[in-house]
Amino acid sequence: MTKIRNAQELEKIFLEYAYYYAAQGVPFKPRAYELASEAMSALGNEVKEVWVQGGIKELKNLPGIGQSTAEKIDEYFRTGKVAEYEKIKKEFPVDIWGLSRIEGLGPKHIAELYQHLKVKNMADLKAALKAHKLQTIPRWGEKSEEKILRSLSMLEQSAGRKLLGYALPLAEDIVERISQVKGVKRCVYAGSLRRRQETIGDVDLFATTSNPPAVMDAFVKMPQVASVHEQGRTRASVRLTNGMDADLRVVPDKVFGATLQYFTGNKRHNVLLRQYALSKGYTLSEYGLFRLAKKGSKKKxxxxxxxxEEEIYERLGMDTPPPELRVGEDEIEAALKHQLPNLIPYGSVKGDLQVQSDWTDGSASIEDMARATQALGLSYMAVTDHTKALAFLGGLNDSKVIKQGKEIDRLNKKLHGFKILKGTECDIKKDGTLDLTDKTLAKLDWVGVSVHSSFKLSRAEQTARLLKALANPNVDCLFHPTCRIIGKREPIDFDLDEILAAAKKYQVALEIDAFPDRSDLRDVHVRAAIRAGVKIVIDTDAHSPEHLKFIPLGEAIARRGWATKADVLNTKSVSDLLAYLAKKKKMR
Ligand SMILES: [Zn+2]
Structure with missing residues (x-):
């Protein structure tokens, strides 16, 4: 494949810089480069537009970009490379980008693997693992070897599939491009994307048009296309630059609903629906719903x-399940009984209740985060910086939390039509106690608690730890409850029913952390929580302004979990939310 000259490569270069400096124990620089790398990932090819328009000066206005990283971006776009980076790669010829995707392989590990075993890439690592050589590195031992082997297998399991949060904007961009081609009437994506599944394999697109060749042509020539698998008259298939395959079919306008229905449900939904259709004397295909031909008749x-789609489901005597529910569980039964839930509409969330600022590991000031949140149409946010147990992220102690509250008071006087709540993401320590004093917690508007260590406790210990935390009367919400990171970290083990019972009893909400790699709670947990009468909160866990746009991903999870608007606390206005929290405090 030809080299792609864009933000994706800059993202890689900056991450490699971060690891390189971290391996050498250089302070501060690793975090700066990591932020720059994240900025590249969030901005994508917009970076180039910024550079074209305003050069280094404009680049420096981007969140996460300083003088030295702006200069490197400039050099990269001017010359196609970064000279200093090339020099580093000669000295340390390791595929840091590739190896860093393995959970547990930090900069020091990657450096040691190279020093001791000459491991330069994934293939070398696999060979070294096979020969049990990792345990020969000083201080590594058998346990680290097993851990890396486990991480590697998790990574491989998730290979080829992309997280919804990263696939969706790409698909939406493609739909917009194709929709603008002359003659196109409709263009949509179907499949797992339309169902908003947490990971996506391929992008399946459908269009109706008066001019199919023009659509095919526009599709294969999009800038996101790395190579073309095939191009026919009404169907083309390509590999995108992010590694996903995309497939576009032109279909007749008249059967659009049938096609969409056929390519949206997962296999189980479609099988169950076809079986039901048969039982009612119909057959269902991508061309439509047909009455079964008379026995012996040659006529179709x-x-x-x-x-x-609605027409098809209606003919079968049922309501139309929203795409997110078409997974072959009990949605057909509910649709037949007209008992599908009134799912929370996209755009219902009014405030983001987990946002980090540059008081800890966020990249932007509280004010910038507030303004960015408001720009997205939300009317409040809670600042929830980490607490002191997370020293490596600069977690706040009690006095800093109080000081931050004063800063928030000052900002609230300045802002119009927007309110910042004083909050925390208070660490739950191993014994279930909290990382801030009750006195401090009582002064906050919004107390989220979460686990960031001792992930491997037994089910009983982990459950007891969480129960103890939830019992603290100051606690409003359990953040990212399972702590899983897709493709990287297994969820912690706890008894969900016990946690739900406690959450209900203490009126603690459970969070859907919409950050794509977390997506935590999962849909099945959401459904269980709602059944148990527990409230849900949808947050972004934003560490930079670009992350704030993840809210719809959380709404998608809520929808997959059969949540209605009333189940989600932060669909309330800020005054209603504060009244709810005050009432709750009195009752406890
Ligand atoms: Zn957290």
Missing amino acids: GELVACET
Whole structure:
């Protein structure tokens, strides 16, 4: 494949810088480069536009970009490379980008693997693991070897699939491009994307048009295309630059509904629906719903519905399940009984209740985060910086939390139509006690608590730890409850029913952390929580302004978990939310 000259490569270069300096124990620089790398990832090719328009000066206005990183971006776009980086790569010829994707392989480990075993890339690492050589590195031992082997297998399991949060914007961009081609009437994505599954394999697109060749042409020539698998008259298939495959079919306008229905549900939903159709004397295909032909008759059955999905489901005597529910669980049964939930609409969340600022490991000031949140149409946010147990992230102690509250008071006087809540992401220590005093917690508007260490406790110990934390009367919400990171970290083990019972009893909400790699709670947990009468909160866990746009991903998880608007606390206005929290405090 040809070299792609864009933000993706800059993202890689900066991450490699971060690891390189971290391996050498250089202070501060690693974090700066890591932030720059994250900024590249969030901005994508917009970086180039910024550079074209304003050069180094404009680049420096980007969050996470300083003088030295701006200069490197400038050099990269001017010359196609960064000279200093090339020099580093000669001295340390390791695929840091590739190896760093393995959970547990930090900069020091990657440096040691190279020093002791000449491991330069994934293939070398696999060979070294196979020969049990990792345990020969001083201080590594058998346990680290096992851990890396486990991480590697998790990574490989998730290979090829992309997280919804990263695939969706790409698909939406493609739809927008194709929709603008002359003659196109409709263009949509279907499949796992339309169902908003947490990971996505391929992008399946459908269009109706008066001019199919023009659509095919526009599709294969998009800037996101790395190579073309095939291009026919009404169907083309390509590999995108992010490694996903995308497939576009032009279909007749008349059967659009049938096609969409056929390519949206997962296999189980479609099988169950076809079985049900058969039992009612119909057959269902991508061309429509047909009455079964008479036995012995040579004629095809009569077409009864194909233009819209709703028409097809209605003919089968049921309501139309929203795409997110078409997974072959009990949605068909509910649709038949007209008992599908009124799912929380996208755009319902009014405030973000987990946001980090540059008081700890966020990249932007509280004010910048507030303004960015407001710009997205939200009317409040809670500042929830980490607490002191997370010393390596600069976690806040009690006095700093109080000081931050004063800063928030000052900002609230300045802002119009927007309120910043004083909050925390208070660490739950191994014994279940909290990392701030009750006196401090009582002064906050919003107390989120979460686990960031001792992930491997037994089920009983982990449950007891969480129960103890939830019992603290100051606690409002359990953040990212399972702590899993997709493709990287297994969820912690606890008894969900016990946690739900406690959350209900103490009126503690459970969070859907919409950050794509977390997506925690998962849909099944959300559904269980709602059944147990526990409230949900949808947050972004934003560490920079670009992350604030993740809210719809959390709404998607809520929808997959059958949540209605009333189940989600932060669909309330800020005054209603504060009244709810005050009432709750009195009751406890
Ligand atoms: Zn956290």
